[in-house]
Ligand SMILES: Nc1ncnc2c1ncn2[C@@H]1O[C@H](COP(=O)(O)OP(=O)(O)OP(=O)(O)O)[C@@H](O)[C@H]1O
Ligand SMILES: [Mg+2]
C-alpha cells in the first residue's frame with residue numbers, strides 16, 4: 001500500500017487545497033504574529049483539519065520565521081529548520097496531540113490541565129491539538145473549559161471536530177472558529193491528477209472523476225480509493241476497472257438510462273438496463289445513481305439557481321446533461337417515476353433477482369403516457 005493520504009499530507013499552508021478564507025486568515029495571523037489562544041476547526045471528514053492544525057503548530061514555532069524578517073512575510077513555516085522538522089516527525093514535547101475519542105478524553109484532559117501550566121521545553125509556544133473534541137465527556141469538557149478561560153500565554157489550543165453541534169456553546173464561544181468545507185469535484189480531480197503524475201501512473205480522466213465523485217468532498221476518501229485501485233490495478237487505470245471495483249456505473253450510462261426514463265422511452269430503458277446488468281454492475285447502486293440524477297434534474301427544473309450548488313459536486317459531462325434534461329421535465333411524471341424507483345430500491349434488497357423490481361418500476365413508470 002502506498003498510503004497516499006500520508007505521503008501527500010499537506011506540509012505548508014500553500015499545500016492546503018480549497019479553504020481559501022481559512023488559509024488567508026491564518027497566513028495573515030502568522031505575518032502579524034497575532035495568534036488566537038484557541039482555535040476550533042470543524043467540518044466534514046478529510047477536508048484538512050488535522051493537517052492544518054499541524055501546519056499551524058509549525059508556523060507558530062518555526063525558527064526561521066522568528067529570525068528572518070523577509071521569510072516571515074510569507075506567513076508559512078519553512079519546513080526545514082530544526083523546529084519544523086521535529087514537529088513534522090512528531091518528535092517534540094511541545095506539540096501535544098490528544099485524541100479525545102480514546103477513553104473519551106478523561107485522562108487526557110486531566111494531563112492537559114497539568115501539562116499546560118509548565119513552560120515549553122524547546123519552542124516559543126506549546127501547542128495542544130485536541131482531535132475529535134466532540135467525544136469528550138461532560139466532565140472533560142468542564143475541565144477543558146476552565147483551561148480555555150485562562151490559558152497561559154505560552155500555550156495555544158487547536159480543537160478539531162466533524163461534529164460541531166456536539167461541542168458545548170461555552171467551549172465554542174471561547175475559540176476562533178473555522179469551518180472547513182467539502183472539497184469540490186474539480187479540486188479533488190486536480191489533486192488526484194497531480195498525485196498520479198508523481199506516481200507515474202496513467203488514468204482515464206473519467207476514472208478520476210468517478211473516484212472524486214464517490215469521495216463526496218473528502219480528500220482523504222478520494223486518496224484512499226485511489227490507493228486501493230492502484231494496489232489492485234497497477235500503473236494504468238481505466239474507467240471500466242473503477243466501475244467494477246467501486247460498483248459505480250459510468251456516468252454516461254447513467255445519463256443514457258435516465259434520458260430514456262425522462263423521455264418515457266420504455267423500449268430503450270429496458271434495453272439499457274439489461275445491457276448494464278449483463279456487464280455485471282451492481283443494480284441497487286445503479287438504481288440509486290439514476291434516482292439521484294433524475295432528482296437533480298427535477299430540482300434544477302424547479303429551481304435553476306441550484307446549478308451553482310451542483311457545480312461543486314458534479315463533473316462537466318453530468319452538468320451539461322442535467323441542464324438539458326431540466327428543460328424537458330414533466331414534473332408530475334417525474335415525481336411518480338422517483339417514487340417508483342425508491343420503492344423498487346426497497347424491494348430489490350429482499351429480492352433474489354433484484355432486476356425484477358427494477359424492471360417493473362421502469363415499465364410501470366413509462367407505460368402511462
Ligand atoms: N484541504 C486539503 N488539501 C490537501 N489535502 C487534503 C486536504 N484535506 C485533506 N487532505 C488529504 O487528506 C488527508 C487527511 O486530511 P486531514 O487529516 O487533515 O483531514 P481531517 O479534516 O482532519 O479529517 P477527519 O475529520 O476525518 O479527521 C491528508 O493527509 C491529505 O492528504
Ligand atoms: Mg482529523
Ligand SMILES: [Zn+2]
Pocket residue numbers: 062063064065077078079080081082083084085
Ligand atoms: Zn521552520
